[in-house]
Amino acid sequence: MNxxxxxxxxxxxxxxxxxxxxxxxxxxxxxxPFFQPKTAFTFSAYEFVLDDEDFYxxxxxxxxxxxxMTAIAxxxxxxxxxxxxxxxxxxxxxxxxxxxxxxxxxxxxLAFGFVVSLGPAGFVSLWVKGxxxxxxxxxxxxxxxxxxxxxxxxxxxxxxxxxxxxxxGSDVEEAARMTGAGPLRVxxxxxxxxxxxxxxxxxxxxxxxxxxxxxxxxxxxxxxGILVLATYLYKLTNKLGTPSYQLMAVVVVAxxxxxxxLVAMQRYLLRTANRYVSVKGKASAQRPVTIGFWRWPAVAxxxxxxxxxxxxxxxxxxxxxxxxxxGEGVHLSEVLTLDxxxxxxxxxNLVRGIVNTLLIASVGGALSVGVYTxxxxxxxxxxxxxxxxxxxxxxxxxxxxxxxxxxxIFWVFLFTPFLSPMRQTMVAIWVAYTLVWLAYGMRLxxxxxxxxxxxxxxxxxxxxxxxxxxxxxxxxxxxxxxxxSSWLLIFITFMREYxxxxxxxxxxxxxxxxLLVSLWGSGAVDLVTALSTVNIAxxxxxxxxxxxxxxxxxx
Amino acid sequence: MSRKFALLVATALTIASPLxxxxxxxxxxxxxxYDPAYAKIIEAANQEGAxxxxxxxxxxxxxxxxxxxxxxxxxxxxxYADQNSTEMYNRFISExxxxxxxxxxxxxxxxxxxxKLVNDGYAQxxxxxxxxxLPAWANWKNEAYGTTAEPIVFAYNKRLVAEADVPKTHAxxxxxxxxxxxxxxxxxxxxxxxxxGVGFLYITxxxxxxxxxxxxxxxxxxxxxxxxxxxxxxIERLTSGEHTIGYNMIGSYVLERQKKDPASIxxxxxxxxxxxxxxxxxxxKAAKHPNAAKLFLDYLLSKPGxxxxxxRYMGSIRTDLAHINPTADMPExxxxxxxxxxxxxxxxxxxxxxKFLKDWQKSLQGK
Numbered sequence: 020m021n022x023x024x025x026x027x028x029x030x031x032x033x034x035x036x037x038x039x040x041x042x043x044x045x046x047x048x049x050x051x052p053f054f055q056p057k058t059a060f061t062f063s064a065y066e067f068v069l070d071d072e073d074f075y076x077x078x079x080x081x082x083x084x085x086x087x088m089t090a091i092a093x094x095x096x097x098x099x100x101x102x103x104x105x106x107x108x109x110x111x112x113x114x115x116x117x118x119x120x121x122x123x124x125x126x127x128x129l130a131f132g133f134v135v136s137l138g139p140a141g142f143v144s145l146w147v148k149g150x151x152x153x154x155x156x157x158x159x160x161x162x163x164x165x166x167x168x169x170x171x172x173x174x175x176x177x178x179x180x181x182x183x184x185x186x187x188g189s190d191v192e193e194a195a196r197m198t199g200a201g202p203l204r205v206x207x208x209x210x211x212x213x214x215x216x217x218x219x220x221x222x223x224x225x226x227x228x229x230x231x232x233x234x235x236x237x238x239x240x241x242x243x244g245i246l247v248l249a250t251y252l253y254k255l256t257n258k259l260g261t262p263s264y265q266l267m268a269v270v271v272v273a274x275x276x277x278x279x280x281l282v283a284m285q286r287y288l289l290r291t292a293n294r295y296v297s298v299k300g301k302a303s304a305q306r307p308v309t310i311g312f313w314r315w316p317a318v319a320x321x322x323x324x325x326x327x328x329x330x331x332x333x334x335x336x337x338x339x340x341x342x343x344x345x346g347e348g349v350h351l352s353e354v355l356t357l358d359x360x361x362x363x364x365x366x367x368n369l370v371r372g373i374v375n376t377l378l379i380a381s382v383g384g385a386l387s388v389g390v391y392t393x394x395x396x397x398x399x400x401x402x403x404x405x406x407x408x409x410x411x412x413x414x415x416x417x418x419x420x421x422x423x424x425x426x427x428i429f430w431v432f433l434f435t436p437f438l439s440p441m442r443q444t445m446v447a448i449w450v451a452y453t454l455v456w457l458a459y460g461m462r463l464x465x466x467x468x469x470x471x472x473x474x475x476x477x478x479x480x481x482x483x484x485x486x487x488x489x490x491x492x493x494x495x496x497x498x499x500x501x502x503x504s505s506w507l508l509i510f511i512t513f514m515r516e517y518x519x520x521x522x523x524x525x526x527x528x529x530x531x532x533x534l535l536v537s538l539w540g541s542g543a544v545d546l547v548t549a550l551s552t553v554n555i556a557x558x559x560x561x562x563x564x565x566x567x568x569x570x571x572x573x574x
Numbered sequence: 575m576s577r578k579f580a581l582l583v584a585t586a587l588t589i590a591s592p593l594x595x596x597x598x599x600x601x602x603x604x605x606x607x608y609d610p611a612y613a614k615i616i617e618a619a620n621q622e623g624a625x626x627x628x629x630x631x632x633x634x635x636x637x638x639x640x641x642x643x644x645x646x647x648x649x650x651x652x653x654y655a656d657q658n659s660t661e662m663y664n665r666f667i668s669e670x671x672x673x674x675x676x677x678x679x680x681x682x683x684x685x686x687x688x689x690k691l692v693n694d695g696y697a698q699x700x701x702x703x704x705x706x707x708l709p710a711w712a713n714w715k716n717e718a719y720g721t722t723a724e725p726i727v728f729a730y731n732k733r734l735v736a737e738a739d740v741p742k743t744h745a746x747x748x749x750x751x752x753x754x755x756x757x758x759x760x761x762x763x764x765x766x767x768x769x770x771g772v773g774f775l776y777i778t779x780x781x782x783x784x785x786x787x788x789x790x791x792x793x794x795x796x797x798x799x800x801x802x803x804x805x806x807x808x809i810e811r812l813t814s815g816e817h818t819i820g821y822n823m824i825g826s827y828v829l830e831r832q833k834k835d836p837a838s839i840x841x842x843x844x845x846x847x848x849x850x851x852x853x854x855x856x857x858x859k860a861a862k863h864p865n866a867a868k869l870f871l872d873y874l875l876s877k878p879g880x881x882x883x884x885x886r887y888m889g890s891i892r893t894d895l896a897h898i899n900p901t902a903d904m905p906e907x908x909x910x911x912x913x914x915x916x917x918x919x920x921x922x923x924x925x926x927x928x929k930f931l932k933d934w935q936k937s938l939q940g941k
Contacts, residue, residue: 054671131810139760140814241807242800244766253660253803254769258931260922261690262664344838346814348733358834367633367640426664433672442674522665526626526653537632537656544810545834546634 021486028397029405035454036412038435039427040275043419047268054434064265068255068273077251078273084165084236084247085229091169093222095324096176101206102317103177104184105192107307109314114321116562119178120329121171123511123558124336125535126234128551131544132332133158133167134238135339140346142338143331159242168235170328172225175508179221182504183214183466189306202310216289217466223285223414224459230274231420233518248274249420267423274418282411333555340548359549366546368529373557376514376531379449384509387453388502391460395468396490400476413458421518424455429522445528448520452512455519460509467501468494514558605876608703618865620649625866627652628666628677630659630684631853631888635830639882643873650866659684659771663691670696670860678867681721681855681874683824684771688854689918692718697856700868704875707892711913712852720852720914721874723889725825725901726776728842729809731818735840743846744780744790747821751793758797763808763817766801768931772851773803775912776822778921778930779849783910788937794821795938813838824851825900829887843901850901850911852891 042053047065051058068074099118103111121129136143137158144154157163187210195209211218233249240247246254248270255270256262310317339345342354363369398406419427428451432442441447453460471494479489495502517524517532524533531554538547604612619625633640633656644652657665659682669676682688691697697717705713712720728747730740739754741747751758765773780787800817802808805827811817813835820828825841832839855874857867873879880890881898889899896902901909912918921927 052667052671054668134811135814138811138814138816140811140816237803238807241802241804244769244801250769256660257769257771257774258928259924260686260771260774260927262660344813344835346816346838348815349838354835365634365637367637429665430668433668433674439672439674521657521661522668524655524657526655537658538634539804539806543632543634544806547806 025397025401026405028393029409032394032457033408033412035450036415036457038431039424039454040415040419042430043268043271043423043427044275046264047272049265052264054430064263064269068266068269071255073246073251073254074270077246077248080161080246081230081232081248083161084168084232085226087165088169088172088229088232089222089226091166092172092176092225093218095170096173096221097180097211097218098206099173099321099324100177100180100184101210102310102321104181105187105206105210105308106202106310106317107314108310108317108321110318114325116559117325117329119174119507119511119562120333120555120559122174123514124333124551124555125515125517125532126171126232127238127539128234128336128535128547129171129332130167130235130238131547132334132336132339135335135345136331137335141335142345142351143335145347159239159245161240161245164235164239164245167239167328168229168232170324171235172228173324173328175225175228176218176221178504178508179217179224179463179466180211180214182463182501183217183470184210185500185504186467186470186498187213189308192308193306196308202308202313205308214466216469217462219285219288220462220466223281224417224462226281227278227414227417227458230277231417233421249422252420252422264426267426271419271423274420275415278414278418279411282414286407286410336548337552337555339544340552343545359545360553363546363549363553366534366550368526369534369550371527372529372531372534375445375528379445379452379530380510380513383445383449383452384506384513386449387456387460387509387513388464388506390453391457391464391505392495392502394461395464396494398465399468399490399494400473413461416455417458419455421455421516422521425451425519425521425523428454428519432523442523443525443528447523448528448530451519451523452516456509456512456516459512460505463505463508464498464501467498467505470501471497511558514554605703605872608872612703615865615868616647619647619863619869622863622866623649624651625653625679625863625870626677627654627679627681627870628662629654629656630662630682632656635886635888636883638885639874639879642878642882643870646873647866647869650863650869652870659687663687666691666696666858670858673860675862676860677858678861678863679855679857679870681853683851683853685851685854685912685914686771686775686918686922688856689714689718689914689916690922692856693916693919696858696860698859698861698864700857700864700871702868702872702875704872704892707894708875709891709893709911711911711915712891714915718854718856718914719871719875720891720911721855722826722853722883723850723891723896723899723901723909723911724852724887725843725889725909726779726822726849726851727825727828728844729812729820729823729828730840730842731812731815732838732840734815734818740840740842741819741844742842743844744784745786745846747819747844748786748790748793751790751797755793755796758819760798760800761818762794762797762799762821763811763819764794764799764801764821765805765808766803767934769801770803772824773801773822774921774927774931775918776849776851777934779910779912780822781930783847783849788933790821791934791937792940795940799938809839822849826887826889829900833887843904845904845908847908847910848901848904850889850909852912852914853888854914 046053048060049058050061102108103115135141148154191209192205195205231249232247236247236250252267255266340359343356344354398409432438432447476489479493515532517530535547604610633654640654662682666676699716701716741750767774767777805824808820809831812820828841832841855871857864861867880892880895884890884898
């Protein structure tokens with residue numbers, strides 16, 4: 020890309036990001052909705068929020084949860100990625116798709132799965148109670164929430180790290196093994212440090228996900244009233260009786276204030292990104308590291324993690340979809356039923372919802388990866404103020420909790436004349452999703468780009484190819500694996516996303532996520548679990564097929 | 575009564591549906607008992623050809639109602655968007671401000687938010703021909719209409735609460751929780767008025783209905799009551815036995831669950847007084863298809879419309895259908911409907927609202 024195109028791309032992105040964010044910041048200084056005639060400038064919203072005890076409670080809970088879950092998810096995810104991509108661990112081809120399961124189940128539903136299994140009347144709890152006479156854990160404490168949040172975000176770190184590890188040559192690892200390092204030492208001092216940028220990105224993003232965590236605290240924090248920032252927004256609305264946008268906006272500004280130093284830190288840590296180049300002019304073959312005896316503890320760790328994060332909640336969920344009742348004093352064999360699935364077939368707009376979801380996730384996801392790649396190429400090998408600006412901008416949309424992001428993007432569509440005709444189409448929903456998940460997709464692609472040695476592109480230029488041709492024929496093919504896993508991540512993310520699009524959804528554009536939430540609200544848990552079970556089966560089949568046919572092409 | 579009745583309605587609807595279609599073919603006759611001039615509204619609505627409804631009631635629960643309307647007026651393309659009541663409010667006021675088209679009919683169980691919108695001048699008046707069948711409290715200025723009469727109930731786990739313990743009145747509940755505070759430790763559940771709008775509405779109604787409400791709150795506080803934001807979460811945990819008694823539950827959702835799982839869930843309509851809530855509908859001034867909206871509102875209030883709602887346990891607002899409601903056996907004087915009107919605005923006043931929440935917190939902590 021030439022300089023003018025690069026600047027144009029970055030400016031376009033800046034407008035897309037700053038429109039909703041700017042609106043929210045502006046709203047935070049008003050005394051009423053910005054679109055109503057009699058509003059005035061004031062700091063009263065800041066005074067209210069900064070004076071509210073609940074805000075500090077929610078903020079400190081969010082910080083603790085975000086730190087805690089990052090501290091759990093990053094090491095586990097990174098080790099898992101190493102084991103899956105770099106070693107001869109038995110059965111890894113089968114384990115890999117299962118690892119991703121917690122990502123594509125809506126977090127409200129996943130949390131509910133934990134309630135059915137591990138809650139005070141859950142089936143695992145009752146079973147343990149039968150043995151011990153008491154239940155040795157309590158599902159609704161802050162610490163359980165952190166552990167569950169941490170373990171269910173392992174797949175995010177896994178995806179980021181494994182895509183980078185896949186394109187790493189084996190030369191360095193072999194050298195380490197030959198000089199006598201054990202597999203763990205190879206992982207910790209050679210392989211994982213080589214993909215530091217990806218792990219670091221993953222850490223920052225998981226930290227951010229921790230900040231806008233909603234589904235898990237909504238269900239698991241409900242009984243004890245554990246507030247986090249996203250659920251605080253609800254409480255705020257209710258405390259005043261009507262939604263108060265300026266107060267919500269202040270909370271977003273607070274999150275932005277936390278986000279910006281984080282980006283600065285990340286930039287500082289990665290100031291010498293060229294150290295992490297691994298795809299060089301000289302090709303190197305990939306051979307898995309043999310881990311010998313270590314395979315057994317490794318398998319034990321993985322199976323343990325899978326049992327807790329996948330098997331327990333999902334079995335709770337699936338079980339619930341096949342019974343009419345559960346809990347203390349219920350014999351499950353007497354309450355088995357297929358009624359919920361039968362009822363599901365009568366559900367209005369179900370097929371349309373499923374089709375829309377698949378469309379937005381597959382086609383929309385692919386288009387989004389295209390956008391993210393274009394943005395990355397615009398900043399590729401270019402040190403300037405523009406790229407610095409971009410680093411700060413990409414994270415901003417995620418600083419808005421889904422609820423507020425949805426509202427802000429809806430406003431942008433509603434009050435911008437040339438955008439408003441698109442408001443009730445899938446296009447608007449796609450734009451919203453692409454924007455909110457900008458940081459995630461961007462980082463996946465850029466992680467792959469950082470690994471490519473500059474000499475390859477320079478060679479292309481030397482033999483006379485234009486900048487465009489180098490991107491097309493050289494850079495893009497080299498990051499193919501990275502792009503495919505980006506698409507996979509985005510597919511899964513879009514599959515369960517809904518809150519961002521909630522105001523843009525209308526009859527004809529409903530998605531599974533929104534159907535689930537409206538059912539959950541009216542207590543139709545039967546349908547929620549049946550629909551989720553169908554959803555899991557659908558994506559499970561897709562992932563299985565992918566691992567059966569797709570593996571070999573990764574080389 | 576409920577199960578038999580649902581079956582009856584379902585059968586009636588099956589028999590009636592060919593008749594309905596036949597009626598529709600006959601060039602849209604005016605419903606029986608309506609002024610002949612109503613034909614003009616039907617004609618105008620057919621010209622509009624579309625109708626957009628924003629509703630807080632999920633589409634699955636009203637599918638029969640919607641089918642009935644579509645069979646009656648096949649030329650009107652119905653768009654039904656269900657969303658939560660806060661989202662609905664946000665979306666509506668934004669769209670109204672942008673002047674770019676919004677709902678033709680707003681229909682929500684968040685009674686206070688609906689009345690606020692009507693009070694703020696967002697509604698247009700329409701005198702429904704069905705108005706004479708409604709109780710006076712269900713109609714405000716011919717702008718806001720209560721469309722259902724749904725009891726707020728106690729729910730309990732049948733397997734785990736002894737029949738003798740099941741409370742019949744609010745006083746019974748207070749006594750039970752005081753006498754057996756240890757047995758019910760962590761077993762009582764209700765809406766959190768600090769985090770749930772409807773929960774707030776019901777408990778403020780309680781406080782107006784009876785001074786001893788604060789004793790009940792105190793008793794609940796002593797058992798370490800678990801407070802939630804959604805009925806789904808509460809009903810599910812009542813079924814499982816994680817909690818055993820639920821206070822101020824929305825009757826229609828609990829009865830619906832009881833139908834599916836009669837062995838687990840029991841329902842009590844408190845006999846000292848039972849709060850009745852109503853889903854409020856209004857036609858916005860900004861409606862692009864006001865005539866279609868009028869037809870829907872009338873259909874919703876008509877006998878067939880109300881019967882379709884009763885089949886899903888949303889009690890009928892019509893005085894002539896009161897006998898098929900879940901509350902049919904209760905003396906009229908014991909029912910305490912939440913009036914559709916400006917009284918609902920009282921607690922949207924910030925100072926009053928925060929004061930009430932403070933009192934609630936105090937009682938809960940036993941002070």
